[in-house]
Amino acid sequence: MEDSGIRGQLNVFWRRFRKNRGAVLGAIIILITIITAIAAPHIAPYDPYEQNWRNRMDPPSSEHWLGTDQHGRDQLSRIIYGSRLSLTIGLISVAIGLLGGGFLGLIAGYYGGVLENIIMRVMDIMMAFPGVLLALALVAALGPGLFNVMIAVGIWSIPLFARLVRGTVLSVKENDFIQGARALGARNTRILARHILPNIVPPVLVLSTLRLATALLSAAALSFLGLGAQPPQPDWGAMLSQGRQHIQTSPHLSLYPGLAIMLLVLSFNMVGDGLRDALDPRLKN
């Protein structure tokens, strides 16, 4: 019974999502990026770390489709390998925000009282912090490097998830069926798992997708401010940030990593929109 109910819901969701051409396109681009990341060693024409100082900053050619970088490395191969880093940055930093914020929001919303007050005040404090500066200071404290960037960007989105989850829990909690379950003496964990979590999933899914987009942009901004991924890793943000010095002489150094970031961020944004429309019919125009 229940199984077919979920399947039915998924069907409805898929029919709505499919109608949004932008979202479908975004999903396809993300899928391609994931495949590229997995198959990078098989697709990339060159070793992304192999330097050739005599061919520094060559413009695109039939040999190097996207040209070579400051160390004479094949830029296409670096962008292909870079998709792994970009997806990792996005996923891990959102996971940090989601797990941290989701947990806090769940507790705050469900148990309420002093605990809720404390948690939400701490979230207010984190929200009041100017975003990029918090991330920048955190990376300076933890030391540069991809993992620390992910932590800094992730912490930044904790309060957003906490607020969203708490709000959803509060509205669900008032529903009759929860009150009913409570009256019947269901345990808290059971209520949480059976009734509240399923209702949190849709909005959290939407926010996560949109935060994936923001995470990539934030990581790139940190690279620009001098505290990002460590070379020689082929991180798009770092490539773009280093390439900006050559914007007048070798624009291909910043153009392609920039386009790569923009395309992936755009896809996450479009999929996020599509998810929201499909999951929440009230917002559907």
Added chain:
Amino acid sequence: MGKKGLLIGCLLAGLLIFAGFNAAQAQTPEDTLVVALRADIQDLDPAYLEDAPTSSVGFQIYDHLIRRDFDGSFAPGLAEDWEICEDARAYTFYLRQGVEFHDGTPFNAEAVYFNFERLKDPETGSHAGQLMRDNIKSMEIIDDYTIVINLYEPNAAFIDDVLIQNATFIASPRAIEEYGEDYTHNPVGTGAFVFKSWTPDTEVVLERNLDYWDQAPRIEQVKFRPIPEAGTQMTELRIGTIDLVTTVPTEYIEILDEDEDIVLISEPDFNTRNLVFNFATEVFQDVRVRQALHHALDLEELIDAFLEGVAEPAIGPLTNESLYHNPDVKLYDYDPDRALELLAEAGWTKGNDGLLRNEDGETLSFTLTTPQGRYTMDSELNEAIHYQFNQLGIDVNLEIVEFATLLDKLDERDFDLAYIGLMQRTGEPAAHLDLMYHSTGWANWGDYKNPEVDSILEKGLRTAVFEEREEIYHKVQDMIMADAPSIPIMNEFYLIAHRANIQDYTFTPSRTHDYIRLYKED
């Protein structure tokens, strides 16, 4: 007005605005020189003046007792003449007469005494305090224009070590006492330009001092604008909204060369860049490993590829531009085979995976630490060096840190191999070699110890006769190179670009810029 009307209205308004703007950007005025700085200035009080941007402003406002001339030798500054007594234990300075600070305070021996005593005072907390206390035993005012400085130890390099530092700019005693902690917004010196205003992160404005003792500057005003992004500086220079850039990114050399409105100057400088070995790192305690890493690096090719025309490979530990430089110092040529041989002797042989391993199967691994954006192409160069070490089968980890973190790591000895530059204003060998290679040197971060090197360096400091000193320092360069406590990478050049209408621009090879003679052509 319908939607279409609204749209058309918007377009019209937009066009009008653009038309109003579509004049070329205002060029810099003819009577003003606009100079780009990499960061805002910090503190114009000489006692706390340390960083490069502030120092380039300080040089216009203040004078030293002695200045460095265009050929690198000493020239009279506020002291017209000076005498060094035989054993270099006392210096007598004969001061220029009739010089006034910008606030009208007369310059005399009292003023020199005041400035130096203030630096020595621990209460002042100057970064040069210890330097002054270590060197200066006492000062005697003979008359208004004669002062004798007595040293604790003979120091033939006293002028370089102490008198040409930022801290020893001579400031007006009256202004320092009058303004107290606000002095930095009201700095008063004797220099060619008078401080006018400082708008944080926007501009510092100086006006010419018509009574300057040397000669009155031709340009009326100098404006310094802090612009952190190198690319933005270049854009401004090329469209003519700034006149002079003193730190040109190498990426722009080609473009500036082709630009008829720009003159690009590159000249050798005293600055050296080194990779310093930490002797606490076990693998580096074997001299053969250190020598092998020398052989593993193709410096010629590296500099040629990344810094063509703006740096030259270092020849030994002392800056190539020093009068005491030993051109015949024994170097380690690029020779990967020889490197592998040396490493094999030291017990490191290639395993099946291409990595060098010792008998216990451990890989030869260490961390290469470099700052980013501090020195020309620092992180790019080290990415290339990292690659070259890796190619040899060494397991190197590249670590790019902020400059503040690097200094911390050096002090804590928390590094294996670190890339660091020494900004040198002069080619004085004691100032450079003592710091980096004497066992008590402040900049001997790797804790390199060779008693023979120590004693010969100390001898050099006590010797005032040029020929004797030259022999001493030539020898010590050979000794240091044989021990290989660091890999001297390169001597960096100046790289300056200015608008073509600027005439008679002069500078000394110590990053000090002289704006007295220059003028703008119509």
Added chain:
Amino acid sequence: MFNYFLRRLIYLIPILIGVALISFMIMHLIPGDPARVIAGVGASPEDVAAIRARLGLDRPLHEQFGTFMLGLLQGDLGRSLRTRQPVLGEIQARFFATASLALFAMLFSILISIPLGVLAATKQYSIFDNISMLGAIGGLSAPSFWLGLMLMYYLAFAVQIFPPSGMAGMPWTLEGFKSYILPSITLGVPSAAMLARLTRSSVLEVLRQDYIRTARAKGTGERVVLYRHALKNALIPIITMAGIQLGYLLGGAVVVETVFSWPGLGRYIVSAIHFRDFPVVQGGVMFLALTFVFLNLIVDILYGIIDPRIRYD
């Protein structure tokens, strides 16, 4: 309403103490000693110790935090380690640049986004709608420093319409105004994109409401329906969003200020972080946080004035 305001104000106190504590902790966790940076390469340990003592950095952490908080109560944020000037003065000197830039960016995004959103909504699913909404989502997706550098390259270098960087004067002078344009666009694009999307969806939502249908049924002209009824009601969420965005613009101007050498607070704090200038980072972050929470408070109150359905209790 007054009670509500007062309670919100009291709420701010723990938030600000929290912000102070966190910024203090982070700064002191960062490796790197400001005294060391000030002393420079080649300074002796004694010099560094002397500088540390002069700056009060040799005292225990809780004591330093106590001093900081005490000063804060008296409106004294301490002195910058780099310039030895009072931090508050340094912040004031830069706050105008940041705040006015944020306002200009907001102005720009409102001017662009509201007409765009309204037009897109009235022509739902048209080519115009699709293109402008794709453009909006694109605006949300470009790294802002990249956008800034591109704008500078094309509009200040290739065609020399605007000055490439710096704040050339007050925004009411022509030179000053021109220098505001590129940074405001760069800073405002993401907000514009967000507002355009919001405008479109709220206008669409309002257009579906019963009273609009009634108005239409009564034969009211389409333009009157749109401007008199729909837009007015759709404005409420837009204004809220704009207020919140303004807060983010203040804190998020860091990157744009660096690209355009803007003499603002964000760039100042970034350089202070690199330099380990603790008092400036603490003071600057406090100041921005304070502005942010106050802005949110004002938005809440405005919200109540515009929409009488909201009750404060």
